[in-house]
Amino acid sequence: MNELRFFVDERKCIRCGACVRDCPAQILKFDATQHPAMVEDGAKSCIRCQHCLAVCPSGAISILGRDPMDSQRAGAEPAPEAMLAQIKMRRTCRNYRKEAVDADTLHKLLGMLDWVPTGVNNHSLDFAVVDDPAVMDEIRAEVNDRVLAMMKMDPLPPFAARMERYRKQILAGRDVIFRGAPHLIAVSSKADSPCPEIDPVIALSYFELYAQTLGVGTTWCGLAAGAFKVFPKLRQRIGVPDGYELGYVMLFGPTSLKYPRATQPGKVRLHSVK
Ligand SMILES: Cc1cc2nc3c(=O)[nH]c(=O)nc-3n(C[C@H](O)[C@H](O)[C@H](O)COP(=O)(O)O)c2cc1C
Numbered sequence: 001m002n003e004l005r006f007f008v009d010e011r012k013c014i015r016c017g018a019c020v021r022d023c024p025a026q027i028l029k030f031d032a033t034q035h036p037a038m039v040e041d042g043a044k045s046c047i048r049c050q051h052c053l054a055v056c057p058s059g060a061i062s063i064l065g066r067d068p069m070d071s072q073r074a075g076a077e078p079a080p081e082a083m084l085a086q087i088k089m090r091r092t093c094r095n096y097r098k099e100a101v102d103a104d105t106l107h108k109l110l111g112m113l114d115w116v117p118t119g120v121n122n123h124s125l126d127f128a129v130v131d132d133p134a135v136m137d138e139i140r141a142e143v144n145d146r147v148l149a150m151m152k153m154d155p156l157p158p159f160a161a162r163m164e165r166y167r168k169q170i171l172a173g174r175d176v177i178f179r180g181a182p183h184l185i186a187v188s189s190k191a192d193s194p195c196p197e198i199d200p201v202i203a204l205s206y207f208e209l210y211a212q213t214l215g216v217g218t219t220w221c222g223l224a225a226g227a228f229k230v231f232p233k234l235r236q237r238i239g240v241p242d243g244y245e246l247g248y249v250m251l252f253g254p255t256s257l258k259y260p261r262a263t264q265p266g267k268v269r270l271h272s273v274k
Helices: 018-022 050-053 080-089 103-113 133-148 156-169 196-211 221-231 234-235
Strands: 028-030 037-038 126-130 183-190 216-221 244-254
Touching: 018 028, 018 050, 037 196, 050 234, 080 196, 103 133, 103 196, 126 221, 133 156, 133 183, 133 234, 156 221, 183 196, 183 216, 183 221, 196 216, 196 244
Parallel strands: none
Antiparallel strands: 028 037, 126 183, 183 244, 216 244
């Protein structure tokens, strides 16, 4: 056994070769008895995706110390119609109840994040979660103060010109950036990870869809992301680690609105490549 603890239970292995065919790094081969084995130095190329464990029909493969019997089993996935309905019914929430998401729901939501895909299976994202609405209120006030102070600068930074209408709304006491949300989640990626721009966006897309199945509203928040990107002190406040870059921010919380029907968007531009 090597450092990856790749182990084949030969009593269970049916020698079908699914693991050999599916390994993205192609570091599995058949040994003399037609059981899978890792090639010499294979560990160096392994991206730790666990496809070998997941694809094995008889649960014969273990890697990284994981017992295949502890894995979620296929069969409980939503039907395609249910999945499509969920995608159609997803809405941006701007009507939050002034209360925290209950602990059990929050635990489920954050637990899901272990499964979001990342480029080259890198999984180095950092998730900053404001789980306490009182802390959210502090951050809300801090962001609004900084935006208002920025709007007094002379000359204004170029992007600030577009913020004038938000300044007016903040001064009128409207929570135009955070929409009254009791929580936020900010995702940062390691600057030197393989896909630093896209990984945070994928994570939040999964977060949003799953949250809404749990009755939790979500808002992609470009305004908050912009504020956190502009002000280093705000990134410090939410604990973005050194060497990480903030990707995006999503607000979330119990919602006070239900949508009885979906929208009817226009058709996307689509063309078939010949
Ligand atoms: C990348 C991105 C950034 C967004 N930023 C904000 C924002 O800062 N504030 C806000 O209220 N909505 C924001 N939205 C929500 C969009 O305005 C929203 O998707 C649009 O109103 C359509 O509503 P729907 O999501 O319910 O279909 C953002 C959406 C995306 C995808």
